[in-house]
Amino acid sequence: MTGLRVVIVDDEPIARQALRRMLLDFSDIRICGEAGSVDEAERLINDTRADLVFLDIELYGESGFDLVPRLDSKTAVVFVTAFNQYAIRAFEVNALDYLLKPVAKDRLAQSIRRRRKQQKLQPRLTLAQDLSLEDVIFVQNGKRRCWLALKKLCLIKASGDFTVLHATDGISGMVWRSLRQWEKLLPQDQFMRIHRGMIVNVNYINAFESVSGQRLKLYLTGLAEPCIASRRITPQLRKLLL
Structure with a gap:
């Protein structure tokens, strides 16, 4: 199976390091880089054609939600945050998953499994375009x-x-x-x-x-x-x- 290209977006270096350490335990994950801001993340994700983005919501005066519409519809987003009040909005933009910090290993594994299944099915998950019966x-x-x-x-x-x-x-x-x-x-x-x-x-x-x-x-x-x-x-x- 082709490895998942992953980007970590968080304004806290310690949080990025902790998530990176957990992701290294998954053999088919390829971490393509880290970012601490929306603009930096957009460039990195587009340059690496990331399959999966682990995205914090509160980013030093910015919001992770601002990044979502700037991404290709084929890029899946998992929100990683210390706050649970954003869950409904994350659901609204069709996030793949919503993880609360500190991230539990089994929940991280579940998010990765969802992305693998998603790639296997090849669905279009965005609702910004017409849907087909294969979605x-x-x-x-x-x-x-x-x-x-x-x-x-x-x-x-x-x-x-x-x-x-x-x-x-x-x-x-x-x-x-x-x-x-x-x-x-x-x-x-x-x-x-x-x-x-x-x-x-x-x-x-x-x-x-x-x-x-x-x-x-x-x-x-x-x-x-x-x-x-x-x-x-x-x-x-x-x-x-x-």
């Missing part, structure tokens, strides 16, 4: 983070500022994206917004029935509860399903 999405499920394959996605449901994703294999989780954003990203020939709070994968509609108010009740593969389409979208759904 996977990183979702939050309680305290766990997991991969959800887009080709198995059957339902997206609005939940405040988040959306909840459900897959036919039972995997579910939250993403900080609106339904409007999902509409722009998902393949339009397969996903349909059936009312203001829900998008379904029409390929997983395995049964339906009429209900009061000239609406349709949809039964989706992998879901126990049916979904109700709005009156406005029901005629379009009938033409598609009949």
